[in-house]
Amino acid sequence: MRLTLENLTKKWGSVVGAENINLQVEDGEFVAFLGPSGCGKTTTLLMIAGIYKPTAGVIKFDDRVMNKVPPKDRNVGMVFQSYALYPHMTVYENLTFPMKLKKVPEKEMKERAQHIADLMGIGHLMERKPGQLSGGQQQRVALGRALVKQPDLLLFDEPLSNLDARLRLTMRAEIKRLQLELGITSVYVTHDQVEAMTMADRIAVMKDGHLQAFSPPNVLYDQPATLFIAGFIGNPPMNFLEVEVVQEGDRYVARRKGFELAIPPQRGKPVAGRGRVILGIRPEDIALGAEGIPGEVYVIEPLGRDDLIDVLVGDEHLRVLADPDIGLKLGDRVHLQPNASRVQFFDPETEKSLLWS
């Protein structure tokens, strides 16, 4: 089922929850709404579910306008951060509740419930109450309850936030696999960019109620459309530096105090001569070598697989991911070799990318 949002807006008085959200989710696609708290992602999700009424704009399931349709008639399954299981009912009763409401015959209900429970790995917990289950088990019941109604659309509201890190990893993979198998169109709200990047086909990045970009993960990573996206996606986050790019003959150079970098023409041309611009370069795109931009090791953060080195360059700090075996110490002099073909440039005022539209 295709989900379309057109100019979707939600305001309470003068407070803007979400404004002019435009996007289209294809049938079977897994889309993430990503952004910090208060960016409007949950508000949008609740409008899709029918819990909030849009102030303006249209929600369409395939070609049907759903604005006036009550939640119970939207055939949507939703998984909440707090699981929202019914504490006074057993797992079995929680799972069969949606079916009971649709007056599904007893036998079919039992079969479907058992099938889903087995799929979620909780088939042996049917007679327990939610209070007797662990967090992970409760989350599976919640997921099962959403799936048991065979919905056209699956909505997730930060479902893994209440789980511990280990469990989160396993559940992430399970949800992703499940969605691929079942092929149900899914919208997944999260503030964790790792979750979004690993699970989604496309990510809608939101900030302050507005949609900043709606693209596949690799596009957001390699071609971020705004400063916000560039800094939000990717861990450790991108380094930002104010530079001036000048054209010297057929060379383009990005310069600031203590920093000089040659930029390949495709990246340099749109940016040259614009005065102050913001240069972005990811820690993993900076290598340490014998020559290059001089700097001094300021902080070393061992991450296990890599070391995150904070290098003082001129009067700015750049973070670099380096091989831990190099054996750096505080105060060491190093030389940085940023991969210039991976730099990003942003307009300091509009915060938009100067490379990608």
Place this chain on the structure above:
Amino acid sequence: MVCPSQRVNDMSTSIAPSESRWRQWWENFRSSLSALAFMSPAAVLIILFFFIPVIIIVAISLTNMSTSTGFQNWEWIGLQNYVKIFSHPKTGEVLKNTIFYVAATLALFNVGMALVVAIITTHIPRRAGFAYRTLWLLPRLTPSVVYVMMWKYIAADAPYGILNQFLVPLGVEPTNWLPAKPWLFVILTNGFIGASFGMIIFTSAIESIPRDYLIAALVDGCSNWQRIRYVILPMIRWPLLFVTTYQTLSLLTSFEQILLLTDGQFGTEVWSLWAYHRALNNYWGNFQWGFGAALATVLVIIGIVMAIVYMRYFQFNELVQEPKIEAL
């Protein structure tokens, strides 16, 4: 700032039509219908037994309805009943009684004893304190007839009365103490019931004084009395004010115990009982609904005004959270 994504979906054709006023009103109405279903029993009952009676009482107070006119032959007489109140010989006495009764019971028991019991029970071991507060709750839970009968027996004449049993050995002349000291017993009877309200509120207020604050004061070396005066009382100022106003209204308008104890005899008729007697219940079966209604209307107006004041000052910060579900 134009979002990049907007250009992708520029071919959007169906933007939601701006809804006509009428449609929006209809939508609001429909979602109010489900609310209506939930609210209607309560709404009907409240209209029937609160709003309509207020209108009725004001209306009847402007008539001369009584058992002599019956339900058919009454007339509108404007504010005559109210004039009658002013000129009635009994008004002065009843007014004095009422003010005395309210002030004395309030000061001695509803606020006074409530404070004393609350403060003392928080200074003695928890279990004992709990036991005492339980005892003080008994009068409020006892059926009023039983409770008043108990007091009547305490006051009764020798050889039956309990009070006499203790006083006679001390050389006091035995008598039925109710006619002898009617106000004492009216105040005692109502007071023991009234005190439990303030007692619960003050106790919970004292117990919720932040521990750190108390411990700091204790470390500072206050004596008990200083502690009560300078630490506890200021921290329960708000509950104190609340209990005082609420109980004042309660004492002003309730009369059940007085009705049972003395029925207003021996000079204990208060305003609310007077209204009740006039309109609904007296020995001679002569009901003056108009006059009684006027007496009651005075109380109703006081009641409404004080209730609004109460709401504004004590509940204004009440959490009135907006619903987070707008589905139909």
Place this chain on the structure above:
Amino acid sequence: MDDHPLTTATTRRNKLVFHLLLLIVTVPILVGYLWILISTFSHRTYGLIPVDDYGNFGGLTLQNWSFLWKDPNIWQVTFNSLVLAVGLTIGVVSVSALAGYALSRIGFSGRRSFLAVTLILHAFPSVTLLISIYFVLRWIARIPIIGNDLPIIGGFGYNTLGGVILVMLALQLPLGIWLMKGFFDHISWDMERAALIDGASRFRVWWQILLPQIKPGIAALSIFSFISGWNEFLIPYTYMAQQEKSTIATYLNSMLSDTAPVNYSQVAAVGLFQLIPVIIFFIFTQEYLLSIFAGGSKGGT
């Protein structure tokens, strides 16, 4: 549980003084209830001392309780009191839970006004309206069938048990609604949203999902309503004609206002009879009652 810091800071001597003071002021209560207990089992009492016909100590008897099998009216009025208490409880809880839910969870126009009205009514002394409610009841009595012709409760008009129930129900609503609303306010929104998405109607959400979550609130309100119905004197007294035939409270009062000399021991027995269920409730459900007295007065949690 630990004692309050105030308690631990009080010296033993002071604690003793406090105990003494408290004991002195509590004496009337102790004495009064002690008397009731003694009296029900005595032929007569001189003060607190049970005596027999000749004024000597003794005379303990169970005769006072003979009303249980001798008086035909007592079971009638007990039944009525029970009907009143149970009817009131069911009525208050259901109407308050319905309205409390809507006020807490449904955004309808006029919601804020209704909330304000409920609050004002809560503080308003309803006893001042007794006179006009008399007229309302007389008017209801003239409505065919439900006015005067129903079984058991007689109807909903003047001089019917149903009328008394209706009046008490209405007068308890401000407290009940505010209490229920307070409880509903604390239920997570997600659970209700999940139920709506699962396909439940608002009513079903209320009945099957939310009500089970506020069982403590329902219990508290039920106990409070039951006791107030069982104990109530003024309303049955005012609105029902025959005292000896309406409720235990009015029956008791009619015993006291008989022109014949009052047999206090017998009256005490009937009084204790009425008091016992209340004491039982109080012993076993204290926290519920206290939560109403404290919470209800402040307008609910």
